[in-house]
Amino acid sequence: MILTMKDFDFENKKVLVRVDFNVPLDDGDITEDERIIAAIPTITFLLEKNAKVILMSHLGRPKGQIVEKLKMNKVAKKLSDLLDKEVIKLDDCIGQEVKEKINEMKSKEIILLENLRFHAEEENNDEEFAKELASLADVYVNNAFANCHRDHASMTTITKFLPSCTGFLVEEEMMILTKIMQNPEKPFVAIIGGAKPDKIDVIKNLLKIADKIIIGGVLANTFIKAMDANIGKSKFDPESVGDAKSLLLQSGGKIILPVDAFVADSIEKGENSRIAKIEKITDECMIGDIGPDSIALYKKTLKDARTIVWSGPLGAFEFEKFEGGTHEIALFLSGLNAKVFVGGGESGAALKKLGLEDSVSYISTGGGAFLQFLSGKELPAIKALQKESY
Secondary structure, X not given: OOOEHHHOOOOOOEEEEEOOOOOOEEOOEEOOOHHHHHHHHHHHHHHHOOOEEEEEOXXXXXXXXXXXXXXXXXXXXXXXXXXXXXOEEXXXXXXXXXXXXXXXXXXXXXXXXXXXXXXXXXXXXXXXXXXXXXXXXXXXXXXXHHHOOOOOOOOOHHHHOOOEEEOHHHHHHHHHHHHHHHOOOOOEEEEEOOOOOOHHHHHHHHOOOOOEEEEOHHHHHHHHHHOOOOOOOOOOOHHHHHHHHHHHHHOOOOEEOOOEEEEEOEOOOOEOOEEEEHHHOOOOOEEEEEOHHHHHHHHHHHOOOOEEEEEOOOOOOOOHHHOHHHHHHHHHHHOOOOEEEEOOOHHHHHHHHOOOHHHOOEEOOOOHHHHHHHOOOOOHHHHHHOOOOO
């Protein structure tokens, strides 16, 4: 049984909310505030219920050290501006001074704790650290879907010490993803790109559910390599080649790979970029993006789909010369009569860059968590919320 916020009386209660305020920064300044905005419905609900709201998050990868530019001060200011309400930022997330400040709270006040990852115990899933965090509050709310694949103190172990429930964001993400995986409207087509080898498990699971799986990015290079084709100097994951070969044999034609590519002598410099058929790629080449014939093939595969899941770019879209494939497919998806669900991270960034974020059904806040769910693996933080009783 997983409880939601509607199962609790929050009147005058101290509520510790794990949010995901791991926002992108440029020179310490917040460049995108979507993750902060995504937490507002949960925060507003708790304020309406007269709770004392204590927020905690990580920011960046300080590795257990205090890093000035990763302090939560600017996040607190941004949230305060968005809510039009004071957000009190503390200088730590545990300790006597933090407890004293929280004990002085009145209903409808908001405190934001300092970056959890300034303490190495957070990522080490230290039980004493989790107990310290839990001692600050009466109830724990997990609203950080993007971090639900992490077995960290503030995500999993803390639930041992406090009555716990999902926030609105986690509840919504889980409901949407469960429906996609259990009862998708057919035809169901998945687009899996990017570079991470952990997507092999996603493809294994999706083969049971999807009608077609389109592959792009570095992941496609790995599959092309598995077909004993030349990929030149292109990046690929050598450890996944065997799995890729097995999946191709098992797929019954479900897996759709590029038939041509934009190649160059150097991806970063874009030198001597040109179109090449996959079978014509030479030793000095690096694959940077899918080519026009691949784009046409992918559009043909997608045009009649009713459900589409997309995770990961189809090329090195961070470089202008190799962003075309990802952008072409994003534009095509925006015009389809289909439910389109996009994983967070680079796929979402591509849509936002084109101003198409409102043209799809849903953009998840989680990249890694979204993928782990698609792979059929349990999310540790969701498992931690499952209790027989409280």
